[in-house]
Amino acid sequence: MLYKSLVYKFKEIIKENGTIFTEEDQLACYSYDAYAEIPVLPDIVVKPSNYEQIEKIIKLCNDANIPLITRGAGTNLSGGTVPKTGGCVLLTTGFNKILEINENDLYAVVQSGVVTANLAKAVESKGLFYPPDPGSMNISTIGGNVAENAGGLRGLKYGVTKDYVMGINFFCPEGNYVKSGGKTVKLVTGFNLQGLMVSSEGMLGVMTDITLKLIPKPKTSRSMLVLFKDMITACEMVSAIIAAKIVPATLEFLDNFTINTVEEASKIGLPTDAGALLLIEVDGYEGQVEEEFSKILEISQKMGGELKVANSLEERNKIWEARRKALSSLARLKPTLILEDATVPRSRIPEMMRRIQAITKKYDLTIGTFGHAGDGNLHPTILTDRRNKAEMERVEKAIDEIFEAALELEGTLSGEHGVGTAKAKYLEKEVGKGTIIYMKKLKNGTDPKNILNPHKMGL
């Protein structure tokens, strides 16, 4: 609860076209995000209508020692927007304008609340391409994408959000306006502060405008599904494709459990005895696409994969359905779904899959795994019921072990979902003490009162 006089100050700041929520029912709608965690109500929620209001809110929070949690669409999977100790939630959803799409210099300038898919669509209508495509792109905001360094299905060939960030304007935790990067490909004036904003999880600044690199849209693409008896051969196929010097735009896989679940839910004709499924898409110029496509066909035949090739847009959609339905089919099995994103070097996927299977057995859980075979980013998806205390304890242990396995295989805790509160306790194990100290100093130096999104990453 904030003192009335403070609430009044907030109201004064955003009285022009802004929105303010102070009732418990309204606050409860900002107590959670897409990570399964106990919700915590903020004390106040503000939706400013211009940048000046943001500046004043930050300064007020600093003066009054109120935690400030920036929130886009609230779809992050690591508890990044849950106001751990209350405070003020600042919504960026109103800042949803695409300010510029520059076809000559190949960049776009957007406000941080622009929804990813809206940018992708706008850019595409000009024959250009913004590749990062997180599964949540129809809802997630660009600000959230940058703050979590969101990835997607095209990571292998096109990289992730960080590879497209050219410049960012943001308010620092004390309310100063910081301009970093810009519209030129080459730019070396001052620290690479836009880089600092990537993966900052709302802890180092509140972003307002983001300049993103665009590339020409690939002329054409082709997709195929390949089914394998076992996971190992599927992974060998992935390696063989890369060894043939082909980088597909998409290289996704589903494990046997996920294949079965998808088939059961939507009857699209997947063989339920398949050990693994690969969804492969190559894109680029016509000649090159055809060449790569037939090479991959050859490889898959050699390796004994069962093929389904898309020859039309309709067939492409059918093929993609298996992957698109993965998460939703799993989600319907049990009440609670925990989506992990442990990531290992590509060549270690078979080993990681073996470990996940062993862990599933050991703790008697239901886990379906799918993910981005091309970049080693796996999504072991734990299906459970959060009301079942005993099982939840086993889930926790299983997650611990999944992380341990990922680290042992020289991977990482999180390929794209971020640390937030979900992975805070494991962070030091991966990055080491020195890194944590450095991060703390960085945070402390820019945000001495620890106002911006406190307690995340354990800071």
Added chain:
Amino acid sequence: MDDIINELKELEELTIQCMKCGTCQAHCPLYQKDLEETTVARGKIALIEAVFEGRIEKASSILKHLDYCLLCGRCKINCPSGVKTDEIFLKAKAILRKIEKLPTWGKLVLKIVIEKPELLAKLSPLIHIGQRFGSKKIKKNILKPLISSFSERNVYPIKSKPFCSEFGGFHKAKEEKLRAIFYPGCAINMIFTDWGRKIIEILNHYGVSVYTPEVNRCCGIPAATLGEIGIYKNMIIENYKFFNTIDAEYIITACPTCQYGLHEMGEKITREYVKKKYYDIMIFIEEVLGIELESITDEKITLHLPCHYDQSKEPKLNNVIKKLGTNFAPMENRNCCGFGGTFNIKNYKNSRQIGKTKAEEVMEKGYKKVLSPCPGCVMQLTDSIYGENLLDVEITHPIELVYDAIFKKRQ
């Protein structure tokens, strides 16, 4: 109070399915407009949980958020987790209604629902999936805001002779092959009586004998959206009783909301069912009758898919319309038309804002016919499109074109 919380807790089986992924944001017409979590299904579900898990003290405070909803079902259709949002919202409202009693005007509406079917018939098309009726701004006299806010609209007049008074009874086909009940619903009964007549003629023409009720009993959806599940239940049971007395295999509707109220939600709430097959008229002529149709126009035609239309039947619906005209494309903007029954009455500006996006597409693409198999949609689209001064556009139920094609009424 504890009872309320316990009753809400019984919804946990349904609410726990929600994984808070937020996907519904992309599909909720109200979220798209407001960009606030209080409007979207995820927020509404979180609120119900917050009450029974003890994070919110004042249970009644969440009712207004549940009421601010078109009940368009888009969140449900697009939910990756299969959350039954409609069932959750209706049940939660019914529970909360016990502490937040209906205001006088609400009681009046329900009195009409039960005792004055003729009067209800006049109101129901406007509140067929109505909500926001509970807003404080509507004072005691429900008719007043209806009238005053209608002065600026492009609306159809209410017919002096309802469809059921004119066409109630049995219409035997010459060479009878099948028998069906045609359930007109309030809108066809009172406003689009012509559609009803044409449906009977078409069905008779193809050997389907048709029963129509002599008094139109409301499907009860307006009561349900006011949180009066008990009354809704009774209305459904009344209708089921009527259906059961009729010797027919099919129940045909021409309004997806009626069908939703009678069939999908009706069975869920009453746990009773009628041993007959429910069909939307368009799907009936395609799937059951398999009517061959000749193209009657090369004007640009489009189709707006109503919220409660069975989405899996969309390709079939498109098929029929493709036969009717050579130049057909479904609307790109797949959002709700923004009508939402009382939402339109109470939030005319908001409703119109949503409707306007539809009109813009019609203008941009130069459509001359806008079809939608839902009376509510036709009313809303008419208002929005005429509101943008596109007066040469014809907006109607596709069954009218089917009729013309069969009976060669146009070239």
